Amino acid sequence: MRRLTVLICYDVRVSDPQGPRRLRKIARACRDHGVRVQYSVFECVLEPKDWVILRARLLDAFDSECDSLRFYFLSEDDARKTEHHGARPPLDVEGPLVL
Numbered sequence: 695m696r697r698l699t700v701l702i703c704y705d706v707r708v709s710d711p712q713g714p715r716r717l718r719k720i721a722r723a724c725r726d727h728g729v730r731v732q733y734s735v736f737e738c739v740l741e742p743k744d745w746v747i748l749r750a751r752l753l754d755a756f757d758s759e760c761d762s763l764r765f766y767f768l769s770e771d772d773a774r775k776t777e778h779h780g781a782r783p784p785l786d787v788e789g790p791l792v793l
Contacts, residue, residue: 698745701766702728702736702752710760719755720763723748 702724706717724730727748728738740748749765756763768776 696742698738698740698742699768699770699772700728700738700740700745701768702738703764703766704734704752704756705762706734706756707760710757712757713760716755716757716761720752720761723751723755 704720704724706720707713708717710716721730721734724736724738727740727744728736731737738745738748752763
C-alpha cells in the first residue's frame, strides 16, 4: 500500500479558555506522526491506516466553531518540488529524524 504525504496546517483560538489545551493536543498529535516545518504546519508521511487514526485524533481535538484544520495531500512529485528559504533548514521526513 502506498504512503501518503500530508501537509497539516492548523489555527487554534488560544483566547478561548480551552484553546491552549486544544493547541497542545493538536500539536502533539501532529508531532507524533510528522515533522514541524512551521509553528502550525507539519509534514507527515503516513501509511493509510495511520492517516485515519491521526485524522480522527485531530478532528476530535479541535473546535469547529473557532479553530481551523487544513489537510493538503501531496504527490511524490509535489514533495520534490517543494522549495524552502530562510531559517530552519528543511528536514527529510523520509530520512532518520535522530542523528
